[in-house]
Amino acid sequence: MLANLESLFRYRALIQSLVARELKARYRGSVLGFFWSFVNPLLLLLIYSFVFTVVLPGVHPPELEPFALFMFCGILPWTWFSSSLLEASNVLIAGGNLIRKVLFPAEVLPIVTVLAGLVHFCLGLPILAAFLIYYRVPVSLADLAWFPVIVLVQLVLSLGLALLVAALTVHFRDVRDLLANLLTLWFFATPIIYPLSQAPPNVRWVLNLNPFTHLAVAYQEVLFRPGPFTEWPRLLAVGAGALLMFLVGYFVFDRLRDTLAEEV
Amino acid sequence: MSAIEVRDVRKIYRRYGRRKQFATLKSALLSGRILRDLQPDETFEALRGVSFDVAAGKTFGIIGRNGSGKSTMLKLIAGIGRPTEGTVRVQGRVSALIELGAGFHPEISGRENVFINGMMLGLTKREIAARFDEIVSFAELEAFIDAPVKTYSSGMYMRLGFAVAIHVDPDVLLVDEVLAVGDEAFTHKCLDKFAEFRRRGRTVLLVTHSLDLVTRFCDEALWLDGGLAKAQGDPKRVVDAYLMDVAKSENLELEASDRATAIEVETPAPATEAESHAEPQPDDGPPDMFRAVEGRWGSREVEIAGVDLVGADGQPSHIFQSGEPMEIRLRVHASHPVSDFVFGVGIFNADGVCCYGTNTHIEGGAPGSLSGDGEAVFAIDRLDLVDGTYKLDVAVHRENGAPYDYHRLLYTFRVKSRLKEAGIFRPPHRWRFSGGIRMSGPR
Numbered sequence: 198m199l200a201n202l203e204s205l206f207r208y209r210a211l212i213q214s215l216v217a218r219e220l221k222a223r224y225r226g227s228v229l230g231f232f233w234s235f236v237n238p239l240l241l242l243l244i245y246s247f248v249f250t251v252v253l254p255g256v257h258p259p260e261l262e263p264f265a266l267f268m269f270c271g272i273l274p275w276t277w278f279s280s281s282l283l284e285a286s287n288v289l290i291a292g293g294n295l296i297r298k299v300l301f302p303a304e305v306l307p308i309v310t311v312l313a314g315l316v317h318f319c320l321g322l323p324i325l326a327a328f329l330i331y332y333r334v335p336v337s338l339a340d341l342a343w344f345p346v347i348v349l350v351q352l353v354l355s356l357g358l359a360l361l362v363a364a365l366t367v368h369f370r371d372v373r374d375l376l377a378n379l380l381t382l383w384f385f386a387t388p389i390i391y392p393l394s395q396a397p398p399n400v401r402w403v404l405n406l407n408p409f410t411h412l413a414v415a416y417q418e419v420l421f422r423p424g425p426f427t428e429w430p431r432l433l434a435v436g437a438g439a440l441l442m443f444l445v446g447y448f449v450f451d452r453l454r455d456t457l458a459e460e461v
Numbered sequence: 462m463s464a465i466e467v468r469d470v471r472k473i474y475r476r477y478g479r480r481k482q483f484a485t486l487k488s489a490l491l492s493g494r495i496l497r498d499l500q501p502d503e504t505f506e507a508l509r510g511v512s513f514d515v516a517a518g519k520t521f522g523i524i525g526r527n528g529s530g531k532s533t534m535l536k537l538i539a540g541i542g543r544p545t546e547g548t549v550r551v552q553g554r555v556s557a558l559i560e561l562g563a564g565f566h567p568e569i570s571g572r573e574n575v576f577i578n579g580m581m582l583g584l585t586k587r588e589i590a591a592r593f594d595e596i597v598s599f600a601e602l603e604a605f606i607d608a609p610v611k612t613y614s615s616g617m618y619m620r621l622g623f624a625v626a627i628h629v630d631p632d633v634l635l636v637d638e639v640l641a642v643g644d645e646a647f648t649h650k651c652l653d654k655f656a657e658f659r660r661r662g663r664t665v666l667l668v669t670h671s672l673d674l675v676t677r678f679c680d681e682a683l684w685l686d687g688g689l690a691k692a693q694g695d696p697k698r699v700v701d702a703y704l705m706d707v708a709k710s711e712n713l714e715l716e717a718s719d720r721a722t723a724i725e726v727e728t729p730a731p732a733t734e735a736e737s738h739a740e741p742q743p744d745d746g747p748p749d750m751f752r753a754v755e756g757r758w759g760s761r762e763v764e765i766a767g768v769d770l771v772g773a774d775g776q777p778s779h780i781f782q783s784g785e786p787m788e789i790r791l792r793v794h795a796s797h798p799v800s801d802f803v804f805g806v807g808i809f810n811a812d813g814v815c816c817y818g819t820n821t822h823i824e825g826g827a828p829g830s831l832s833g834d835g836e837a838v839f840a841i842d843r844l845d846l847v848d849g850t851y852k853l854d855v856a857v858h859r860e861n862g863a864p865y866d867y868h869r870l871l872y873t874f875r876v877k878s879r880l881k882e883a884g885i886f887r888p889p890h891r892w893r894f895s896g897g898i899r900m901s902g903p904r
Contacts, residue, residue, distance in 0.1 A: 208580075210580060210585065210586055211577070211580040211581060214573075214576060214577050214580060214586075215577060218566055218569055218573060218577055221568075221569055221573075222566055222568035222569050225568045225569070225609070226568070294560060294563045294564075295563050295564050295581070297541065297560075298541070298557075298559045298560035298563040299541070299557070299559070299560070299563050299564060299581055299582070300539055300540045300541050300555070300557065301564070301581050455542070455543050458536075458541050458542050459474060459475070459542065
C-alpha cells in the first residue's frame with residue numbers, strides 16, 4: 198500500500214494533466230465555457246435566496262443577514278464535495294477501457310475528479326469574495342488564515358470517500374443511486390441552509406456526528422460571522438478523521454485493485 | 462537471460478449468476494452476506510497452467526483460436542491482471558499495444574492526447590516533448606494534430622494510438638492483433654518499426670491470427686489451445702501443427718453437416734412412378750437451376766444412397782489440397798432396372814457460382830443398363846481450384862433431364878492452398894522470364 202502511494206506521487210504530472218484535461222473538456226463546445234464554473238453556483242444561490250427570502254422570509258434569525266451570503270458560504274464547498282463523490286462513483290466505469298486495456302493506476306481517476314472539483318471551487322471563490330466586499334462583511338486576516346486549512350481537510354476527506362465510493366461502485370453498481378439519495382439527505386443534515394444554532398437540541402447530536410457540519414460551520418465562522426474563529430479544535434479533530442478516512446479509502450481501493458480490471 | 466518468464470500460470474475468471482445481479486450493497490450489508498455474495502457462482506479457466514520463456518531480443522508469437530487464452534496471457538504479461546496461480550516476470554519497461562488510444566479523450570486535441578496518453582504509458586512530459594514530432598509524423602497526422610480527437614476517422618485514431626505506444630520505446634513490446642489498423646502503407650511502416658525493435662535487441666511478443674506474420678517475423682512461437690500450451694518452438698513447425706489441427710476440426714465439422722444430410726437422404730422417399738406422375742411439380746426441382754438452393758428431389762427410381770469424397774490417400778475426407786487428386790464416389794441403387802440414365806456432378810463455390818458442371822450425356826456416354834447397386838466415380842486428377850469452400854451437386858436423371866435423384870448443394874468440401882490467389886480456377890502453370898528480367902521465386 199505504501200509503495201502504491203509512493204508510485205502515486207510519481208504520477209503527479211499525469212494527475213495534473215488529467216485535471217487540466219477534465220477542465221478543458223468539460224466546457225468545450227459550450228458558449229459560456231469557463232463561466233459556467235461561476236454561473237452554476239450563482240444560479241444555485243439564486244434559487245435558495247428565492248426560497249428563503251421570498252417564499253419563506255423570516256425563518257432565519259435576523260443576525261444572519263444577508264442570509265444568501267450565509268448560505269453561499271456552505272453551498273460552494275458542498276457543491277465541490279457532492280459533485281466529487283457523484284462523479285467518483287462513475288469514473289471507473291466510464292474509464293473502464295483504460296483500466297481494462299492499459300496498465301494504469303486506477304486511483305488516479307477518482308483523485309482527478311476531486312481535484313477538478315477543487316479547481317471549480319476555487320473559481321467560485323471570487324464570486325464569494327465579491328459578495329463579501331459588496332455587503333461589507335468584516336473578515337479578519339487571522340480568520341482567513343484558517344481558510345486553506347479548512348479546504349485541505351475537506352480535500353482529504355473527499356479523496357478518502359471518493360476512493361471508497363469509486364472502488365465499491367465497480368462491485369455494486371447500486372452505490373451510484375444510493376449515493377445520490379444519501380447526498381441529498383446529507384445536504385439537509387448539514388447546517389448549510391440553516392444555522393446549527395437553529396437545529397432542535399434533540400437532533401443536534403446527529404449533526405455533530407456529521408463531519409461536514411464542522412466544515413460548514415468553519416467556513417461560516419471564518420468568512421461570515423464576526424469574531425475570532427473558535428471552532429478550530431473541532432476542525433482539527435475532523436482533519437484527523439479525514440486523514441483516517443483517506444487511509445481507509447485507499448486501503449479498500451488497494452484491496453479491490455486487482456478485481457477492478459475484471460469487474461469494470 | 463529471459464525477458465519474459467511465465468511459470469505455471471493459471472487464470473480463473475469469475476462469472477456471477479443472477480443472484481449477484483439482484484443482490485444490492487444494502488441487502489448484502491443488512492444480511493451480512495457481503496462476503497458470500499462476492500463468491501463467484503461459476504468460474505471460467507482462461508489459462509490452465511502455461512509456462513514459457515522469451516529470451517531477451519527475441520520476437521515471440523502466440524497463436525491459437527478465438528478464446529484460447531491468448532489475450533488473457535498478454536494482459537497478464539502487461540500487468541493489467543494478475544494470474545490466479547503461478548508467476549509472470551518481465552524485465553524492463555513494458556508497452557502493450559492492446560487497445561490503441563484507449564485513454565484518448567474525444568473533446569481535446571490530438572496534441573494534448575498525445576501528452577496524456579504518453580504519460581499514462583509511463584513517459585515523462587519532457588520525453589514526450591522530445592519525441593512529439595516523431596510521433597506525429599509516424600501517425601501521419603501533421604495537419605490534424607490540433608483538432609479534437611472526436612473529429613478523427615477511426616484509422617487516424619488508431620494510428621495516433623499506435624504511434625504513441627510504439628514511441629514509449631519499451632524493452633518489451635506486447636502486440637495484440639493491432640496491425641490491421643491502417644492501410645497497406647501504414648501496416649508496412651509498423652512492420653518496419655518492429656524490425657527496428659528487433660535490430661535494437663528489444664523483445665517483441667505478438668498475439669495474432671496472421672500466421673504468415675508469425676512464420677515471417679517470429680523467432681519462436683507458442684500455440685495456445687483451450688488455455689493450454691499445445692506446441693512451442695520453431696514458428697514454422699508450430700504453425701503447421703496448428704493448421705493441421707484447424708483442418709482436422711474443420712473436417713469434423715463438415716462431416717457432421719454431411720451426416721445431417723445423410724440422415725435426410727436416407728429417409729425413405731416413397732416415390733413410385735404413379736405418384737410422381739400424379740404430382741410432377743416437386744420432382745421437377747426449382748425452375749431456375751442456377752439458383753443455389755439446397756435440396757433434394759427426383760422420382761427416386763434410381764437413388765443416390767451415398768456420396769464420398771476421397772483424397773489421394775484413398776480415405777474419405779472433406780479437406781483437399783489444391784492440385785491434388787479427388788474422387789467423387791456415388792453409391793447408387795436402382796429400385797428397378799432402367800436404361801435411360803445420366804450421371805452428373807456440379808461444383809459451386811461459396812458465392813454460388815458454378816465452377817464446373819458436367820454429366821455423362823454431355824461427355825458422350827451412352828447408357829446401357831442400371832440395376833441393383835452400383836458405384837459411379839467422378840475422378841479428378843488435379844483439383845485445380847483456389848483456396849476456399851465448395852459445394853457439390855450430384856444427380857442421376859433421364860436424358861431429357863427428368864430427375865431420378867437430384868442432390869443440390871448438399872455436400873461441402875474445402876480446398877486448401879498455401880497461396881492466396883484470386884478467382885476460382887487455378888490452371889496448371891509456370892512463369893518464364895527472358896531478356897532483362899531477373900526474378901527468383903514464383904513457385
